[in-house]
Amino acid sequence: MALKRNIESIVVNGASMFLPSVSVDCVIFGFHDNEMKVLLLQMKHTDEYGLPGGFVLKDEALDAAATRVLQERTGLTDIFLQQFATFGEPKRSDKKFHLKAMKKEGITIDKNNWLLQRFITVGYYALVDFSKVIPKIDELSIGCSWFHLQNVPTLMMDHNLILNKALETMQQQINHQPIGYNLLPQKFTMPELQKLYEAILNKKLDRRNFQRKILVYGILKKLKEVKQGVAHKAPFLYSFDIKKYNQALKNGYTGGW
Structure with missing residues (x-):
């Protein structure tokens, strides 16, 4: 029942707590067994997976919001984090997903609710030490686990696009900046x-x-x-x-x- 009250509170009071129509989505990369992997959430009430993300508090900086999401999903505090793109297609938000999820939770949601409005999301990618991550679910997920980049399933909304853009950005970065400190063990x-x-x-x-x-x-x-x-x-x-x-x-x- 505590989980339902938490979701219900977000649905009812979110408009007064969060910036309207703004979110962050985080692509969390790790390196294990000589393979690059990405951390994905398995969503409740659906077979879909998605990237860890969240809303931005009204008095919170974007970077702070992304850091908060990452800490909640990985348990880590020392994270390499980089903003890489903004995604704002008018129909990128999935109203049907939210309506279905709230119905399954037994929560009635008005068609004008803030969750059903257009959302622009800011993408961040993070590089983390795979061995130190303790994956954690959020209110609307039932699993949080690593996927090899070659085996990523079809993700919700435009999350495949966000993931691919993050990987492309990291591949460009590696040509003019070092990578590895956050992905490899100390030695x-x-x-x-x-x-x-x-x-x-x-x-x-x-x-x-x-x-x-x-x-x-x-x-x-x-x-x-x-x-x-x-x-x-x-x-x-x-x-x-x-x-x-x-x-x-x-x-x-x-x-x-």
Whole structure:
């Protein structure tokens, strides 16, 4: 009953709490078993999946709203977060979805209710450490789990478009900014870093060229340790030089993959 009261409160009082017709949708990327994955919600009362999202409080900054959504879905506080696009097609909001969901919850919703109006959403993508995420559902979902990028189902509304735009933006970013600090463990091997880049770009990279270019950027520290428990010659471990990594994030670098 507490869940119903929570949803009912949002339906009834949301217009006074949230910015009208504005929402945020978050594409949460993680890296696991040499594969890029995205965190999706399984919606209640339907077979559809969707991206984690939410509304913006009237006294809340957009970035703060996106950060709040991410923390609620992952349990993480230190998150790489980037706004990448705005989606505002007039018919992108799905009135039928909300009407059906509220009916299933036993809540009567007026046709002029704020939830049924046009919504413009601001897209954010986040890079998170897969191993530290504790996926959590929201009021209108029954599951929250990771999907391989090659196995993403058809999503609700325009969420496939939002996901594809986020991936495209990340692929562009990787050509002039570093990626990896938020996706890899603190210590990693050069092959593991290369696998991450290949998973993002969806293509194979030459091993020697990759190592040469990534070392030129000066964002890595080679450690004296080697990876344990491998069958062949153990590769050296690396970590990111956080100061130089952040400088490269701010100033960018030239190159491309």
